[in-house]
Amino acid sequence: MNLHDLRVLTLDIGVALSAILVLLVDLVLPAARRKLTAPLAALLLTAVLVASFFVDTTGTTAWGAYSGSAGTLFFQRLFLAAGIVGILGGMAHVAKQTRFRQGEYYFLLLCSLAGMTLLPGVRDLILLLISFELMGLPLYVLAAYEKSAGDPQGRGARASEAGIKLYLVGAASTAIALFGLSYLAGVAGGTSFHALQTAHHTRLFALGAVLVLAGIGFKLGVAPFHMWVPDTYEGAPGPFVAFLSAAPKAAAIAALCAVFFTGLGQHQADWAPAMAGLAFLTMFVGSILAIPQKNVRRLLAYSGVAHVGYMLLAFATGTTDGLAMVLFYAVAYVATNVGAFLVAHAVAADSGDDLATGLRGLHKRSPWLAVALLVFLLSLAGIPFVAGFWAKLYVFVAAWKVVGPMRGFMHVLVAVGAVLSVVALFFYMQLARAAYMEDPPDEKPVRVAFGLRVAIVACLVAVVGIGAYPGPLLEASHAAAAKFEAPSPRPIPLTARWLRMNDPSPPRLVRGGFLINGEHVSDGPGMNHHTVLGD
Amino acid sequence: MTLTTCLILSAALFSVGLYGLLTRRHAVGILLSIEVMANAANLNFVAFAHYGGASWGQAFALFVLGLTVAEVAIGLALVMLLFRSHKDVLVDLANAFKH
């Protein structure tokens, strides 16, 4: 690794430097000027985003632990855009609620972003863990950012609850994932993805894979690891939830791509069925539990859970096509969900609570806000000519095209998913109904801060643009997905070949060692791990 | 001490941690349980690397230790926050959001 190799990390370094710069500027600014940190952060991120179009970041660095490609770039741009929108959307709120701690807010947000931008490119489990935590730790803080003393019903109590729930579930899931990683790395005999790709297939390895899936599933909000989602969304600061509900999920998708597609692409049988099962559960839980929700944030939280189910469905296909659909879905989802949350936040900031009743008569108070909400809802529901429609359909197409033993199950999943998307429409329409069909409590327009307005418009443009002309994004996601494709199986090292023989049945743990292909292998100290674990 | 013994030990450790995670009401207790779970993983790393004749495991374990420290730091801060608003650190006090 030399300086030239750092080019690959340009964007990540850019984000990290931005974070530090924001913190430094915050230190020197007087309290009254601290709201300038937000535009600064947004500006810096925009600069990084612009840079992404001019700097060639393809290549490998950090001794193979990080690899930049069109695939990483796809995600990085998405994160950067989400970050910019998230900052713009939250500007006013942060300036009002936490006047003296604005710089930290953006610092933490940028730190989290730095973690995210690393994630799609990781090719090593250690780096994966670090970037995952780098992304996650600031989020715990941000979720509980609005502290205030005393009042158990107040904003602070809400924030602490949101934070502690996110934190505990997150930490526990990290521990579980770590445990899984230990098996993966152990069986593979190393932490690089190359080791994973060439690892021999054992049950411990499979166990590791699903535990890692569980760990990442937490961040995605996959059922049954989703239960923090509605509670945290309800308690955390509004604009932050918009960010939290979209960017980290996309980052988790990126992690899934890296680990399961690039790393474990050869071991699909270990995780694809589990993922399909989780997809089913997630779609179902998300769609059903959203029905009785009266709180907009909780409703959108569950809807987000359902959407993750659809993404997992495409992911479970294990095909590059499916992955491309996931990437497309991720973009559509981020644009839509951030937009929807920001609109909900705008209205809630004005009316003071997050209940759906707050949306009543929005069309009369702020017609354009109502249109934006409607468009986002339609996109979430998967209605033609907005992004969500194509996303959902591509997922179904990809899932339907699966061949092999999972085919029948995938077909059932598509049917269930299609029907559940109608159920989802039911609760989205509850919001649309409040906004369009009920009379407003008062006629005065909703005050929307400038930054928030820009953010909403950006999301709107993205959603409608993708919906009207999905071609370029689809091409981009296909190009990106191809980069995540695992390399074709390499020749197995000679040392292992004799062990594998003709029947590669998985090794089993037996007393005093392993049984590999019927042959007892002692596991005394000093043994080459290849001979112990199959590869 | 064989690899198998180590693996069994770490699995047991993990289970203990999990048990603590699910039964402790005290926030710090839960944090500790999570630490135990993380250390079970660490044990695995070290054991695998040791019996595999390599040193990546030790490195991994060190990274994990560093990360858990950061995690616990944030965790304790959150516990403080919980204490401030609820005057106690039993996690089931924070149950305003549900259903």
Place this chain on the structure above:
Amino acid sequence: MTTPMWALIAVFAPLASALLLAVLAPIRRRGGLAAAVSITFALASLVGAIFAVIGTLHAGGSDWTRSWLASGGALPLSVTFGVHVDGVSAPMLAVVALVATCVQLFSTGYLDDESSASRGRYFAYQSLFLFSMQLLVAAPNLLQLFFGWEIVGATSYLLIGYWYKKPSAARAAVKAFWVTKFADMGLLIGLVALFGFTGSFEWTAQLAPAAATAVTLLFVLAVMGKSAQFPLHVWLPDAMEGPTPVSALLHAATMVAAGVYLVVRAQPLFAQAPFTQHFLAYLGAGTALFAALLALVQTDLKRVLAYSTCSQLGYMLAALGAGSAFAGFFHLTTHAFFKALLFLAAGSVIHAVGSNEMSKMGGLWKKMPLTMLVFIAGAFSLAGFPGFAGFFSKDLIIDSLSEHHLWAPYAALLLGAFLTALYMGRAILLTFFGPHESHEAEHAHEPGWSMKLPLIVLALLSVGAGFFGGDLWHLASLTDYVHGVYHFRFGAVASVLALSGFVVAWVAWGKTREEPALARSLAAFANRAWVDRLYVFGYRAGLLLVSDVAAWIDRYIVDALVNVVGSFFLLGARRARRLQTGNVQDYLFAMSLGAIALAVWSIWR
């Protein structure tokens, strides 16, 4: 101008008038102008029809058809529309146009106290009616006939309901449509079946015997409805709620005759189905007798005539059943004249008295001598008084039955002839003789010329038309319908019976207006209501009940089940959300369970 062109004028002139009146509201709203337009075009139709008759006499039948609806593939369908002029349709066109013209002329006087917009509407209906009737008559195939047939029915609905503000008129209109529509199911299915068997709608089609019987029986159902045969006659008396000229045109002279005309037209089909023909003979004879009995006990002058129409249509159908298409057709034309005359004369009386009830009339001969004279001319013609038009055609019918040894119908028709004279005698006596029974009757007077002129024209035809039987025969023999020569035999028995009918009527009602005991008991027995009640019962207990059940099932079972499915989701979600307890350790528990499940799956899969 070729013959079909004249026929086309006869058919489409009224349509032009109808369209004009429908589209151009200013013309329609001026009643007088509307009447003028309508009558002009009716006259045009009459002229066209007359030239068509002349053309047919000179050059025989001819066709003008164009494709109307076509469908390709393996089941080719090619329906044409146009005119088919022959010895049957051409005179029928003329008769219809003539009667219609008379009726429209009469209407201008009869409806003079209606608002002019309302009169405009009336004449629009009248034009439409004339068009549809001519379309029916001139049809080159059974589908066009059906086309006209149905529009005739719809127009009849409109005309009966002309005074739609009267609930009774509104009901009568709907009832008439219901009953005829019910019957028309037969014609529709029959046509579908005919197409199924032959691939066309020609009445000349050859069918297997069973198919022919089935198809013609289905047709007969429609005929029963349209020509008011038992037991589907119930609508006709009620239809008298319409203005009297409407009754004259639709329910006496033309529309009800459509059923008979259908059988005449479809004679080649009916000839293949002896069973249907027998059925028709008995049906016609039975209705003739039954309706005559009912006519005897009516107190409403128009209802007497209405039942008489049923009865006379029964005569025609009996003749057709006996295979004598010409006798039926001949009676159809003469009946058109004298029944229209009778109705118009009755209309004149009603117009003067302001009531349909004969108990409000009496002694009108002094006030309305012309009306009385033409009414008596019509009645004599109807009863078959020797020398009058009805005499010739009715005797031909009775003859044809005896020729074919259909003795029971023969006897029924003879008895019917007697009864006809009896009830017409009664009607004349109660209406025109005796004391004035009401204030209006005392001050009645003859109508204006617009009403008198049609009466006179029709009276002349009622008296004299019978002598043109030979010419009609000649015309009809240009087609395949009749062969040989027209020969008329003097029906002595029928004549005697008719005369004695009048005598008995004189004896019974000449001195007193009291109903004889026999008639009273008849009235009690044969009160038309019992057939009606049967239908009402069928409607209420059958159709309405079934519909109530269907609607209940739809709302409380089918639709409710949809809601039940929805409620599963709703209630299920309400229950499931309780899993989200708010306690973070429960979340951790769920998460652990999930992880353990995954682990278990991965190891033991």
Place this chain on the structure above:
Amino acid sequence: MTHHLLSLIVGAPAAAALVLFSVPATEKLFVRIVALTGALISLAGSIAVLATYNLSEGGFQLRETYPLVPRLNISLSLAADGWSVALLLLTGLIIVAGVLASWTLENRQKEFFITLLILVAGVFGVFVAQDLFVFFLFYEIAVLPMYLLIGIWGSSHAITEGGPFKYIWKLFNIGDKQYAAMKLTLMLLVGSALILVGILAIYSNGGHTFDLFALAKAHYPHHMQLFAFVLLWVGFGSLAGVFPFHTWSPDGHASAPTAVSMLHAGVLMKLGAFGLIRVGMILLPDGAHFWAPFVGTVAVINIVYGALAAMHQKDFKYVVAYSSVSHMGVVMLGAATLNVLAWNGAVFQMVAHGVMTGLLFALVGHVYERSHTRDTQRMGGFATVMPGVATFFTIAVLSSLGLPGTAGFVAEFLVFLGAWHSAYSWWAVAGVVGAFVTAVYVLTIARRVFWGPPDPVKQFHELRDVRRTEWGALWILGAAIVVLGFWPGLISSHIDKATVANLQQVNGAAAVTLNDSGHATRSTVGWAKQSDAHRVRPSMMGSAPLHPSYALTRPMPAADRCRSAPPIQRAGSRAPDATTATVVMR
């Protein structure tokens, strides 16, 4: 210009909707004029399509293709065949009439027109889409705006609690407009979810393309066809109002505002039937043949059951709504019969019923708007004050009961003729009976509302006849009914052209497939029970006169028939005429 005729038709309403977005809602007249212009351009385009369609050539014309998602072989491909011609015309008529009928709408008119026009763009799109995916896309667009249209501009009413499932009254606000809107949307979208699955099945079995032409050439596995057809039947059937998935329709139509009911019952329900024929039957002939007895029988249930249920209704809009259920049964019956006559009838009925029910809803809407009630038992004698409404109502009612001279007759008659030729002649009889039941209730309702003595107590003081633009709506639709009734050839020849071609696809394919697989007679369902030799047309016999007893001709012995028929086509090529199908199957 003609090259972009179809995109013009589809695009005009959408463009008008976009323009409306930027028009301030206070400019009411301008809003209306923009909406009307969009609708009129579409209508003019539809008429231009009718005029420019080359009838002798047939097939799909005016083709336009724009790549949309090349990677998945999706392209915005539009083309019109004879069916499209007829249905475009229908949609054009209805939307113009709909805009005119809602001219005086007060509440949020701009948004109303935007939603309405978007919906119509979807409808136009479905009728001309030649790409299955785009077809589905337009289908969704056409279905969805309905939620807002009913939810915002609709009207609520009470429905008595009862029945064995009483508890649902506590859960749903049954009878409320929001309930109706939601039920409609959810039922139709569950349907479209199933359609989507069916489409995916077709896509993956048909060579991974969405191009309808290519898909039509593909061969699908027998069992897949049977399965996918059911999905499509349920999916499209729920929009077509097929029993028992019709229950959104009465509530939805009764709650919807006038123009929406017109459009929904008039055009949207046709999308269901059209979709089932276009996608379900033409692409999956085996499925169509296998399920035809079932589909047809359910259609007959629709006809009779719908009519009976309509008879019971006291609510004016419900009567018309249930009559739609009944009439759509005729369409489905025609579709299930799978012969030229019945299919012609089915498509003609789509047009006829569309125009007729559009007119009915326009009138009912007007009456409701003026009288503020829909309870027919409170009405009476309205003809005195609104003669125009009464007249047009009569025309619509007469078409509804299938009176010759109205469009309804041609359609029903064709369907009945076709049904008689199916293996289930009783379908025709049941259909005729259904038509009679229709006559019973429509006449009752006309009498109850419009006839009788005028209101003595003046409880309806606002009654008046239609005015200004509303006349336009009535005249357009009323004239269409009568013109099509007297001159069906205006569109029937177009329809026929497409039917013959499409049916060849269905019956030809089935014949070939079944011939290969060996079990033949099952699929003769719906197809020429009567041997064709049984009824030789005069034209087939050269210049033979009308008289000879051709109908008595006994069926020819099998050997003769085979010789007289064209040679049997092998798999891959279609039989030139459906006659071959019969021969093969015997």
